[in-house]
Amino acid sequence: MNVKALVIAGNGTNCEREVSEACRLAGAECDIVHVAELLAGRARLDDYHFLNLAGGFLDGDDLGSAKAGANRLRHARVAGSDETVADQLQRFIAAGKLVMGVCNGFQLMVKMGLLPALGGDHLTQSATLTFNDGGHFEDRWCELSVDPDSPCVFTRGLDRLYFPVRHGEGKFVPASSEVLAAIEARHLAVLRYCDPATGAPTMEYPFNPNGSVAAIAGICDETGRLFGLMPHPEAYVHRTHHPRWTRQPELPEEGMGLQLYRNAVEFIRNNLL
Amino acid sequence: MAGLKDGVRDARGERVRREIREHLGIDLASVRTVDVYTVDAQLSEAEVRAAALGPFCDPVVQDVSVDRPLPRDFDILVEVGYRPGVTDNVGRTAKEAIQYLTGRPFAAGEAVYTSVQYLLKGRIDVAAAERIAAGFLANGLIQRWTIVPSGEYDAERGLPVFVPKVDVGAHAIAVQEIDLDVSDDELMQISKAGMLALTLEEMKIIQAHAADPAVQAERRKMGLGARLTDCELEALAQTWSEHCKHKIFAAHIAYEDTTTGEKSEINSLFKSYIVRATRELRERAGENDICLSVFKDNAGVIRFTDDWSLVFKVETHNSPSALDPYGGALTGIVGVNRDSFGTGKGARLLFNTDIFCFASPFYEKPLPPRLLHPRRIFEGVVEGVEHGGNKSGIPTVNGSIVFDERFAGKPLVYCGTGAIMPTVVNGQPGHEKQANVGDRIVMVGGRIGKDGIHGATFSSEELHEGSPVTAVQIGDPITQKRMFDFLIIARDRGLYSSITDNGAGGLSSSVGEMSQDTGGFEMHLDRAPLKYPGLQPWEILISEAQERMTVAVPPQHLEAFLKLAGEMDVEATDLGCFTASGYYHCLYQGKTVTWLPMDFLHDGVPQLRIPARWTPPAVAEPQLPEPQDYVAELKGLLGSLNVCSKESVVRRYDHEVQAGTVVKPLTGVVNDGPSDAAVVRPLPDSFAGVAVAHGICPRYSDIDTYHMTANAIDEALRNYVAVGGDIDHVAGLDNFCWCDPVKSDKTPDGEYKAAQLVRSNRALYDYCLAFGVPLISGKDSMKNDYQIGDTKISIPPTLLFSVIGKVEDVRRAVTMDAKTPGDLVYLLGTTRDELGGSEYYARLGHTGRNVPQVDASSALRRYRTVNAAQARGLIASCHDLSDGGLAVALAETAFAGDRGLDIDLRRVDAEGDLADWQLLFSESASRLLVTVRNGDRAAFEELFAGQSCACIGRVTAVPELRIVSRAGDMLMVAANDELKAAWQAPLKEL
Structure with a gap:
């Protein structure tokens, strides 16, 4: 049996094609499924192992990033059934499957309560991603350090990463100092913006591009199977994606981002097939 | 109402505070913001609360209240909301969110309206707040504002609720008939009062019709009287507008050159130079012709791979951007997206390009009435394109900003979009389309409102006091994205036979053009979905409301088409069908409201006659002393607006979404060097790439537009070649932005301006032919003047030349940053005494006379050889020489790579006896600065044997630029950091 991934598209997602390509390169079969297909009941999350929530601007981020998108998944009914896509998603999570949200997908997960989901509560929002301290959108490659003690299945074996951020609302803010303490104590802060020279987490612009609290760039839930991050791993799956590939001949053919998808596929092969 | 909790940083408010300080010099203690949702719908209290606490707020950082104000602790409150009828994207999304929440659709007329309250704290009075609101927070054309000092604020009830619902008033929907049997004066009065922009000659032709x-007899059969209806007159005005008909490019021009005594007659610049160049090139290329579709469609199409074709279109959106920079630019980018999408059977959008021409944002002179400050235009345009491009998921990969004081009169906003389409769609060529008799006319996407009425005729005039506010509108990228997601599926299922966008002229233009395939149509205007009731039939016909495409759907596919649209939340409406009647036929509630013969509509417009007379301007070379301090001169040039870093703007655009951008706009060791062009890899299963570049040099127009044009073409091509674009697989697009060249009382120097246009077209023909670059698409915007009272500002004639082409293998692409110490530095191309129109002269207040001249044959040979060297991997870096000449190119190459350069001017290949400063700052065309690994020296020099190829120095590990003079002395030593700081300083904070 093959690893089956899907990327939800529509209403403003932009990165579904490259996320799908990353899944494919990592060895999964991948479908790009328009949310209308899910709502019409012609496609179901249950038929997949790996859900990708891609970057973009759901509904233009008009009510704040991913807010209207979260509202749709929560309240719109799937035709011919009593359930919402959010209900399918809860079943998906309970089945031990994987979810990765990048950028707008991360915003969507946080605003639906899927992350950090302390104590396994996947319905209550306890953190947010809000406007960059700089006040506008920014496209910039950032150095990231990985917490080696994180339960995150996607970042196993990884230490440092280099991906672009491309957002206007990427500043991570926990609801309280208790939430932050829990995130840190349980090693859920998988990725942090770091100083390229030292690898230490940093609050200094532009290394920390948006003023994220505790330099947090990505978090997982306590199972490590739900993961969200502002930087774009799918934007670095080949050496020519790297901004300095023309001056760094030593860069490997494969980009760093692909390993996140490979880890997901391997986890599924070992645990879900 | 949703506002940030205490202690949460208000990034939006802080940005506003910073901007108010910069723009208006008012230093406030703080600015905080509150979002207001005004819900005008039948909802229960519980439903309103659920919306407020759910989709309308972020509970982690925001407080929320219902029917109770949030603001406190301020000195003055300013609330800014939209005027009735203006597109409110947030309001539309809020409405959809409530519908999902309640599971019930809004009734007709119900809506959500949004506004923002700015809480200003600090030493400020109402008059200053008024300046802030009018001058920065709001644009009075589309927004309204309320100012309340804290002393007058009702803390219990807040501001009175304002619902900006469109008031349709009591006026009846009626079709007016217009009596054209009147005097010439009255004819012109009808044209002026109706914003028709028709000339007397045109009005008289309509009068005669x-x-x-015979016409009257035909009309009687359809139940129409002898007088034309308002719908008919509007349809004629739209179809015959300069914007849609390009009357100046189609004109008969009598050209005289006073220097040579030449007198010639030109029957259409477009046919004589542009179409002819492409036709001759295609004939010459034979089997190797890369063109697939030129001029006839919304965009041009060329070959790419066996399975895919490339589409490219560049548009301008100058007039709307002058009135509302944000809305104008946003509409510009989403508008050109529709052009490229709606080419052939439909294309997937690949990249955007943006080129802006502004006056300095630091402009300090008094501004004439109705002009916005250049800084505000800069900010608004950048933000508009940011929202349009980023939200649409299209990377902005290439662009530039050109500064000249005359652009205060009219900013130029060029927006381009590249796209990719399958060579074959459902067994037919992807680049061809054809509406058939009986196909249904289906309008897809947004609804029609009063927005954008008379955009086509408005942009055919200069900016004047009566310029209509309805010409301004706000784009909605998400509605458009939903539409594109839907249409690409419909394309692949073969559900439609033709498609075009609704841009200028609205349905009148899109249906009118598509129906030329069949020779007529029948359209029911009352079936078109409206944003609000009360539109007159003629308004429905010509409204330019955004995000709409018109599609020809074969009747057997109509049901499937409409069903798919419904599932994907896209509105699609059947308005009628294409016929072979020979008539432009519109109905309203079953009654005919237009019955115009297609041939009269499309061919009835008389040919304009324009006199053109060329006398060269009186310009001379200045006599300049040797500069005292070369480091200071170079830093001054690097810090000039035209040369300096545009990083603060570039980073606000997503330039790598879709994961194909292989050469990004910023490059080098810390990702901040200026790339010459972009390379995009559109297909994950192939390493074939697309290179895109442009050239623009309006300052040379002050000497001769012939050479301005030649240099723009050359600049585009050398940028393109620098990154690895194949010089033998490239096509060009010409976008003319001119000042009015038709001699009249308003334009006494029209003959000169028309001669400038002729000379530009001649250069376009000559150089496209010489370089072998076919033109595939283009556009002209011919009325870029400002005239109110005695003040007239005309822009410098400006041609944007954009190129698109192929990179055989993106892994051979080249960037501009110096790579490795020990590499050799080569200057390709001869340097001449050509500083006329240069950045160096401009900084010293001179124009000069010796404008750079392009030698296409040597340049073409050079570019081909560069391609050959790139294919063999012999080129480590390559950078074009343009504004600021060799000195600027050296500095940029050095600091982008964080390497030093040791340069010896004695080795530069120069023509004549040039001084050091001439060698360094001349802008001679077709030159490239290249670095080559030491080991590749022999192979590289062998390739360039017999060409101008001078090894002028070496890359070093010490990060400084060292230049030895012609006399052998050390002319300058400058640290990279110092040069880079000068280059980054001017626009860093914008």
């Missing part, structure tokens, strides 16, 4: 007994 209406008076023709």
Whole structure:
């Protein structure tokens, strides 16, 4: 049996094609499924192992990033059934499957309560991603350090990463100092913006591009199977994606981002097939 | 109402505070913001609360209240909301969110309206707040504002609720008939009062048409009287507008050159130079012709791979951007997206390009009435394109900003979009389309409102006091994205036979053009979905409301088409069908409201006659002393607006979404060097790439537009070649932005301006032919003047030349940053005494006379050889020489790579006896600065044997630029950091 991934598209997602390509390169079969297909009941999350929530601007981020998108998944009914896509998603999570949200997908997960989901509560929002301290959108490659003690299945074996951020609302803010303490104590802060020279987490612009609290760039839930991050791993799956590939001949053919998808596929092969 | 909790940083408010300080010099203690949702719908209290606490707020950082104000602790409150009828994207999304929440659709007329309250704290009075609101927070054309000092604020009830619902008033929907049997003065009065922009000659032709007994007999059969209806007159005005008909490019021009004594007659610049160049090139290329579709469609199409074709279109959106920079630019980018999408059977959008021409944002002179400050235009345009491009998921990969004081009169906003389409769609060529008799006319996407009425005729005039506010509108990228997601599926299922966008002229233009395939149509205007009731039939016909495409759907596919649209939340409406009647036929509630012969509509417009007379301007070379301090001169040039870093703007655009951008706009060791062009890899299963570049040099127009044009073409090509674009697989797009060249009382120097246009077109023909670059698409915007009272500002004639082409293998692409110490530095191309129109002269207040001249044959040979060297991997870096000449190119190459350069001017290949400063700052065309690994020296020099190829120095590990003079002395030593700081300083904070 093959690893089956899907990327939800529509209403403003932009990165579904490259996320799908990353899944494919990592060895999964991948479908790009328009949310209308899910709502019409012609496609179901249950038929997949790996859900990708891609970057973009759901509904233009008009009510704040991913807010209207979260509202749709929560309240719109799937035709011919009593359930919402959010209900399918809860079943998906309970089945031990994987979810990765990048950028707008991360915003969507946080605003639906899927992350950090302390104590396994996947319905209550306890953190947010809000406007960059700089006040506008920014496209910039950032150095990231990985917490080696994180339960995150996607970042196993990884230490440092280099991906672009491309957002206007990427500043991570926990609801309280208790939430932050829990995130840190349980090693859920998988990725942090770091100083390229030292690898230490940093609050200094532009290394920390948006003023994220505790330099947090990505978090997982306590199972490590739900993961969200502002930087774009799918934007670095080949050496020519790297901004300095023309001056760094030593860069490997494969980009760093692909390993996140490979880890997901391997986890599924070992645990879900 | 949703506002940030205490202690949460208000990034939006802080940005506003910073901008108010910069723009208006008012230093406030703080600015905080509150979002207001005004819900005008039948909802229960619980439903309103659920919306407020759910989709309308972020509970982690925001407080929320219902029917109770949030603001406190301020000195003055300013609330800014939209005027009735203006597109409110947030309001539309809020409405959809409530519908999902309640599971019930809004009734007709119900809506959500949004506004923002700015809480200003600090030493400020109402008059200053008024300046802030009018001058920065709001644009009075589309927004309204309320100012309340804290002393007058009702803390219990807040501001009175304002619902900006469109008031349709009591006026009846009626079709007016217009009596054209009147005097010439009255004819012109009808044209002026109706914003028709028709000339007397055109009005008289329409008058004669209406008076023709045969025409009247035909009209009687359809139940129409002898007088034309308002719908008919509007349809004619739209179709015959300069914007849609390009009357100046189609004109008969009598050209005289006073220097040579030449007198010639030109029957259409477009046919004589542009179409002819492409036709001759295609014939010459034979089997190797890369063109697939030129001029006839919304965009040009060329070959790419066996399975895919490339589409490219560049548009301008100058007039709307002058009035509302944000909305104008946003509409510009989403508008050109529709052009490229709606080419052939439909294309997937690949990249955007943006080129802006502004006056300095630091402009300090008094501004004439109705002009916005250049800084505000800069900010608004950048933000508009940011929202349009980023939200649409299209990377902005290439662009530039050109500064000249005359652009205060009219900013130029060029927006381009590249796209990719399958060579074959459902067994037919992807680049061809054809509406058939009986196909249904289906309008897809947004609804029609009063927005954008008279955009086509408005942009055919200069900016004047009566310029209509309805010409301004706000784009909605998400509605458009939903539409594109839907249409690409419909394309692949073969559900439609033709498609075009609704841009200028709205349905009148899109249906009118598509129906030329069949020779007529029948359209029911009352079936078109409206944003609000009360539109007159003629308004429905010509409204330019955004995010709409018109599609020809074969009747057997109509049901499937409409069903798919419904599932994907896209509105699609059947308005009628294409016919072979020979008539432009519109109905309203079953009654005919237009019955115009197609041939009269499309061919009835008389040919304009324009006199053109060329006398070269009186310009001379200045006599300049040797500069005292070369480091200071170079830093001054690097810090000039035209040369300096545009990083603060570039980073606000997503330039790598879709994961194909292989050469990004910023490059080098810390990702901040200026790339010459972009390379995009559109297909994950192939390493074939697309290179895109442009050239623009309006300052040379002050000497001769012939050479301005030649240099723009050359600049585009050398940028393109620098990154690895194949010089033998490239096509060009010409976008003319001119000042009015038709001699009249308003334009006494029209003959000169028309001669400038002729000379530009001649250069376009000559150089496209010489370089072998076919033109595939283009556009002209011919009325870029400002005239109110005695003040007239005309822009410098400006041609944007954009190129698109192929990179055989993106892994061979080259960037501009110096790579490795020990590499050799080569200057390709001869340097001449050509500083006329240069950045160096401009900084010293001179124009000069010796404008750079392009030698296409040597340049073409050079570019081909560069391609050959790139294919063999012999080129480590390559950078074009343009504004600021060799000195600027050296500095940029050095600091982008964080390497030093040791340069010896004695080795530069120069023509004549040039001084050091001439060698360094001349802008001679077709030159490239290249670095080559030491080991590749022999192979590289062998390739360039017999060409101008001078090894002028070496890359070093010490990060400084060292230049030895012609006399052998050390002319300058400058640290990279110092040069880079000068280059980054001017626009860093914008």
